[in-house]
């Protein structure tokens with residue numbers, strides 16, 4: 001692991017099942033200005049922890065000593081196939097503190113979740129995430145898995161990981177997420193939420209695709 005090369009003392013432990021200010025700050029720091037000016041993943045995390053689909057037993061944080069440096073949050077999601085609705089897993093937000101990115105922390109968090117998901121007998125994980133990051137951790141493109149969103153859409157960010165061998169074989173799988181992921185927050189609401197945390201500077205950067213009002 002690259003993290004060990006850097007003399008870091010990385011521990012992966014369960015996330016706080018309840019709202020936790022340090023976790024909100026970490027998530028804000030990880031996502032700030034990446035996909036929009038500012039971010040909305042920290043407010044999603046606040047809402048997700050109140051949702052019935054949130055799974056504390058599969059949500060982890062990474063620590064370097066006492067410092068919180070990364071986190072991954074799991075929730076129940078669904079696949080419809082062959083006339084059946086099947087409970088599966090998704091995760092997000094997954095964020096690593098900018099000071100610690102590209103040192104293997106994200107990988108450790110994803111692997112911790114996969115290992116526990118196997119033990120808990122979940123059949124599959126489906127995510128919408130960075131298409132360049134997840135393939136080396138074993139995630140496959142939706143185009144290879146005959147996997148679609150519930151409205152039939154396919155796009156490179158939609159990826160699946162089979163925990164039960166053959167889960168995606170044969171029939172088409174249609175994926176849906178907990179409704180908390182569809183909540184839209186206005187710019188005003190996000191700016192007000194940001195006031196609760198140490199100030200960060202909004203920046204325009206290439207690759208910001210999220211639009212908010």
Ligand SMILES: CC(C)(COP(=O)(O)OP(=O)(O)OC[C@H]1O[C@@H](n2cnc3c(N)ncnc32)[C@H](O)[C@@H]1OP(=O)(O)O)[C@@H](O)C(=O)NCCC(=O)NCCS
Pocket residue numbers: 030031034094095096097100101102103104105106107108128129130132133
């Ligand atoms: C994406 C993220 C979770 C990855 O975690 P990490 O600890 O930085 O990544 P790891 O050290 O496990 O893996 C890094 C490797 O993944 C690959 N990679 C591909 N796309 C990447 C990306 N967008 N960010 C980081 N690594 C990426 C690279 O090969 C990289 O290795 P390299 O540094 O030798 O080129 C982290 O960078 C992050 O929090 N980014 C901002 C928030 C975000 O985009 N979250 C994911 C949303 S789906």
